[in-house]
Amino acid sequence: MTDHLKKYLLEDRTVRVQAVRLHDTWRAAQVNHQYPPAITKLLGELVAAATLLAANLKFEGALVLQMQGDGPIALLVVECRADLSLRATVKLREEYVVPDTGSLQSLVNPGGKGRFIVVLDPQSRHTGQQAYQGIVPIEGDTVADVLEHYMKASEQLDTRMWLSADGDHAAGMLVQRLPDNGGSAARAGISEEEAVEAAAETWRRTVHLASTIKREELLELDTDTLMHRLFWEETLVAFDPQTVQWHCPCTRERVAEMLRMLGRDEVEDILEEQGKVDVACDFCGKPYHFDAVDCAELFIDKPSLSSQNPPTMH
Incomplete structure (x- = not known):
């Protein structure tokens, strides 16, 4: 249909x-x-x-x-x-x-x-x-x-x-x-x-x-x-x-960018508390899982953006 x-x-x-x-x-x-x-x-x-x-x-x-x-x-x-x-x-x-x-x-x-x-x-x-x-x-x-x-x-x-x-x-x-x-x-x-x-x-x-x-x-x-x-x-x-x-255009790359905007310190706090970072899209509910290695890779050669505007989901 x-x-x-x-x-x-x-x-x-x-x-x-x-x-x-x-x-x-x-x-x-x-x-x-x-x-x-x-x-x-x-x-x-x-x-x-x-x-x-x-x-x-x-x-x-x-x-x-x-x-x-x-x-x-x-x-x-x-x-x-x-x-x-x-x-x-x-x-x-x-x-x-x-x-x-x-x-x-x-x-x-x-x-x-x-x-x-x-x-x-x-x-x-x-x-x-x-x-x-x-x-x-x-x-x-x-x-x-x-x-x-x-x-x-x-x-x-x-x-x-x-x-x-x-x-x-x-x-x-x-x-x-x-x-x-x-x-x-x-x-x-x-x-x-x-x-x-x-x-x-x-x-x-x-x-x-x-x-x-x-x-x-x-x-x-x-x-x-x-x-x-x-x-x-x-x-x-x-x-x-x-x-x-x-149609929901969410992707792992977009979620990763949101976590970068959240900042290294905030992501590491979540990792310390939960051992991982799980994010679900607000619109479609699709889950995205980031382990400690994934989170470390987010900030390789990328400056912390924690001082910038708060994150938004697109």
Whole structure:
């Protein structure tokens, strides 16, 4: 089975509809993790959302969605690249017991000061260019609410999202109003005012139809069946499906570089305490083992970097 994202346009080209239903990709994201149902739901919905949004990237690079707060879930992260390869992870606070059920706000943002962060990171940057980062409060009861709030706050296109996830599937649908680039009235043989009103009506009608969707339909129906059930009276222009897959670029070399950044003294302290250094990738859970000889080789002809910035995993 291969996971796909599918795109459609309404007949007048003023509204975009996208849908994705992930199984293999979502199962791969969980293979080395045992998440409680509440975390599975939130992370799966964020995975579906990132896939839907990354499908519209205009550059080679990555979209990263992060939720940070003071609840049992300290951090939710999903990275999806323009080719729709993705990875995801969760950071939990050890002092909390994560319940099997719970709302987004209670699990991530009970103190009300949490942040939702969107990063657009081009693969090739110009000199001095930084990744774009947008930050808004975590507002709303669902992942879809948070995304819609961000899109509104950042003055982007009118967007609605419906998301759902369980242990087997992560699914979502996006409806987005497209800007008028001119010429639509002439092509339709109507006035500009009539074109604006027609586009507004298409948007209202599409959102109304999409809003009839049920959580179970998102999870259980394949995309073609779902689109027919929702929009059977509409003429949809369909595009070629895009493949979605799990991909984590971690390597032993990257982990070794992280240990070098950690510094010789810190690595030797771990060796003295444990006799080895074991590191697992935060995203895919792949284990990396470094014995005393491996650790010694890390610092041959390499200066200690312990005084530099703290390590990060990529």
